[in-house]
Amino acid sequence: MKDRTARLLNRLVSAELPISIKALSEEFQLSARTMRNEINELNDYLSQQDFPLVYSLRGKGMKLQLNKKEEEMLLATLKADKKNEFLNREERILDLILAIGLAKDKVFLFHKEEEFQVSKSTVDEDMRRIRELLKEYGVNVLSIPKEGLILRGKEKSIRTMLYSIINKAIGTVSLTDQYKNQSLKQKIIFRYIPITMISKIDRIYDSCISASEDNYYRKNLVTFTSICIARFLNKKKIENTIWLKRDIYTNKIIEVFVETVFYTFGIKDALNEFNYLTFILETLNQQDMNTSIDWVQAQLLSIQLIQHVENQTHIPFSKKEEVLQEGLYQHIASLLNRVRYDVQFSNPLKENIQKSYDMIYRAVNSFAPVINQLTGKEISQDEIAFLVIHFSTSLSELNQEVAYYYRAVVICNHGTATGRLLSENLKELFNIEVLAVLSSREIGLIEKLDADLVFSTLPIEAMNKPLLVLEPIIKEDDKEIIHHFLEQNKEHRRISKNYQDMTHIFHSLLQVIDSQVGDVSKDVYEKLAEIFKENQFLVNKRELQPMIQDILEDEHIILQAEAKDWQDLIQIVSEPLVKDETITQQYVQAMIDSVNEFGPYIVIGKHLALAHARPEDGANRLGLSVATVKDPICFGHDENDPVKIIFCLSAVDSFSHLNIMKYLVQLINDEEKTKQLDDVTTIEDFKKILFND
The missing domain is CATH 3.40.930.10 (Mannitol-specific EII; Chain A)
Incomplete structure (x- = not known):
């Protein structure tokens, strides 16, 4: 059975409700016709093994109905029947790029032909596509007698290229995820960047930055650091950092992280490498005004972007301006550096975001030339999709009702903005009060929260609370699944609550504090704001800002x-x-x-x-x-x-x-x-x- 057919089988086995052909086509990135052919092939396999077949429920989708015993037998048969995995073109291209860029041994095409078990003309076509792909990074592939295939280009461009290729290959999965059923692309990556290296860097992140945080920042930081260390250990070094600005305002935490990584892997006397890596890792971080030279420009851009998108979509985003502006500002402050230094994030949710929030996406995309003009570079569609997430979250907040009937926790490993988007969509569509958005490293906190339901973007261990696994962006098919899940757990409904706008009381308290102790400090302001938030009192900070x-x-x-x-x-x-x-x-x-x-x-x-x-x-x-x-x-x-x-x-x-x-x-x-x-x-x-x- 093909790997894709096996993945389809696993998907249907785990689904409680029917899945439409459209949803399967989007998930597997296939046409509806090809997906039906895949289902036919799967049914041929099931028939040969005397298992029930996948059938169509009119108006609902495809369903595979198995009892517990049949499910266990099928998965065991599938595991035993699994043959050698042959790489498709996309997987071969990934393997070739990583082999040329990260392998310790020399890479020759005739060796790859034997390894892939394909013809010379097939590998030649793979290489033609690779050369075309790498042009956008300013990198070329040369074939040198006795040396094999090598990458030609600036070292920083080569590392950026490898970072982008790996990010796109792993999608929403973190390199540190070590599930038993690793994807074929993960296995390819681990051939050239050992999982032991990645795990060590991830543990250093735990000790130097955060043991509970698990989001895009962590994923990208660990991925990029792993690539740099692998290249350096293969004697591919950053020759100089003259192109860096003199004062890069690097966070001390980042410096300690890089120092620890260098010590762990025995890297000494590598000042250029240290300056380069600390600077790039800082550009990956969401920044505030204390760390970014672009703080004013980022705030101006965020204000202009909100006004532009509101004018284009006629959605009153200014009503949610306080939180929206803060999120956009911090994101744009780091985005400006990423665009300038060619280390833009890859966004695995880009296509879903484009389809689910098309009007907002087009509005943000039409603002992109302003950022392009400022940076002298072109912002990627992946980065535009990240900006859309902030607006989509505010849209959910604008649409949601103020009454809640369920209390829930959201587990999300795709970052704070994405977790908040899932949270706000749940609240908007299903009268759900989300108590917290956590990463998989904070699962232990669930029992301490007064929550009844758990929604997660990844499988987690069973617990004493009902659990539903979802994609970060809720699609039409997901709505029926969530509705079914809530219906099954009606006994957990709560009495509704209403939020109150307490801006006038907040302002009065600030005046009292000011009259007693003088100017209100930032710490006092933020602590008071947090108390109001914890007690579900709304405060419109915009009304408190001086004109x-x-x-x-x-x-x-x-x-x-x-x-x-x-x-x-x-x-x-x-x-x-x-x-x-x-x-x-x-x-x-x-x-x-x-x-x-x-x-x-x-x-x-x-x-x-x-x-x-x-x-x-x-x-x-x-x-x-x-x-x-x-x-x-x-x-x-x-x-x-x-x-x-x-x-x-x-x-x-x-x-x-x-x-x-x-x-x-x-x-x-x-x-x-x-x-x-x-x-x-x-x-x-x-x-x-x-x-x-």
């Missing part, structure tokens, strides 16, 4: 400034904030150093600049100043120079300045207002135009 007119004081407005150059202009606009100790002189120098290092990224619109640095560079409190320029100054921006108006922003957290950022987005899109502001000569006129008075 631009609340922050911009007369003393912070400078008109017709005379500056020698852009460095002098930054000094001038920041002077009022230094004078009242909103920022330090160190913050001013950090702004200048950042432009010297990263270019004119602070020029955010036509003739408009926003000077800023990271909070720890010397921001004492939220503040804003602005200067118009008598003689416009060039920063070196190809499209938006010369600068006529420059703002200086001091931000101390990721949320309190968002209304200011939203106003600046409006200003970017209003060149006429920028011109009017540049022409005024009095502070009163400036404020009247700026604040729309």
Whole structure:
């Protein structure tokens, strides 16, 4: 029996309800006609073994009805009957690429012909397709006498290529998953990156980063690190890291992780490798304003993206702006680096996301040119699908009812955003209250939660609570399965609860704290917000954020400034904030150093600049100043120079300045207002135009 037919049999055996041909076709990536042929082949096998056949239930799908004894006998027969597995073209291409890129021994095509048991012309066609595939990575395959096949290209490009190929091959499965029934692609990967190496790196992740976390970040970090170590041990090294920016703001936790990995595998005196790996792993992480030089650009992009998608889809995403903006901002901050340095995530759920959320996908995709222009690179469809997940989750929140009848826990190994998407879909469609989204490493917490049902994206050990295994994205066929599952567990229904909007009480408490102890710190704010969340009290943080007119004081407005150059202009606009100790002189120098290092990224619109640095560079409190320029100054921006108006922003957290950022987005899109502001000569006129008075 073919491996694909065996997988189909296992799928039908494990399904409690009928599965439509359409759902099977999507799952196995086959046409409906080919899927019917597969079922016919499967029925031939079942008939020969005297087992019941797969049959069609009108309007519902395909079903294989077995009793317990028949199921056990069938699976045992299947295991005993399993013959040598022959690779199809896709699997041969994967094996060839990994062999050339990671094998310790030389690779010759005639050896591969014998190993695959195929003709020379077949392998020649495999190699033609490989060469075409690797072009997009700037990598070529050469055949050298006595040396065999080798990869030609920059080492960082080769590693990125291997990372992408492996990610696409394993799909939603982590390399650290060691199920008894490994897929053929997993077996191929483990031939060239030993599972022992991967397991060691995964355990180091446990000790250095998180023992409970299990998401896309962990999967990608372990995968990429494994590739780098395998290449280095095969004497394929990063020759220099001159192409890296000097200050990469690497998280200390990442540095400790890489140091431990190097120690474990006996790697010494490899500074270039260390700098390269720590930098790339940092780009894979979702970043906040304390670690990313792009924090302002990421927040501007997230605000613009929400407005764009809302305009395109007419879905009121701004009602869920608080959580949506925060999730998008952190994702985009790391995405910008990934795009720049060609290490974009592979998204195994891309096709399902495209089909399930087509309108949102098209809206996000139409915004992609803005990101492409900023980075100078093209954002992949896989990365676009990750952005769609954030919007899809908010859409579920907008549609859901506020009454809940079941309490449940969601187990998901595909990352926080994907877990939240499944959670919100369950709440929207089935009146389910999800108490927590956990990874498989946190299963022990289930018994401590007051939950009745468990939904999981992967098989887990049996427990004392009803369990249903689902795909991360709920499709039409899944709805019937979930409904059937809930019907079977009616006794677990709970009395409904209603959430309450407690924004006014939250604000009152902040005022009390402020009157007693002074300015409310970020820690106090977040702890109070968490208490409200735990007690199911809604707080609209957007209503608590100051407007631009609340922050911009007369003393912070400078008109017709005379500056020698852009460095002098930054000094001038920041002077009022230094004078009242909103920022330090160190913050001013950090702004200048950042432009010297990263270019004119602070020029955010036509003739408009926003000077800023990271909070720890010397921001004492939220503040804003602005200067118009008598003689416009060039920063070196190809499209938006010369600068006529420059703002200086001091931000101390990721949320309190968002209304200011939203106003600046409006200003970017209003060149006429920028011109009017540049022409005024009095502070009163400036404020009247700026604040729309």
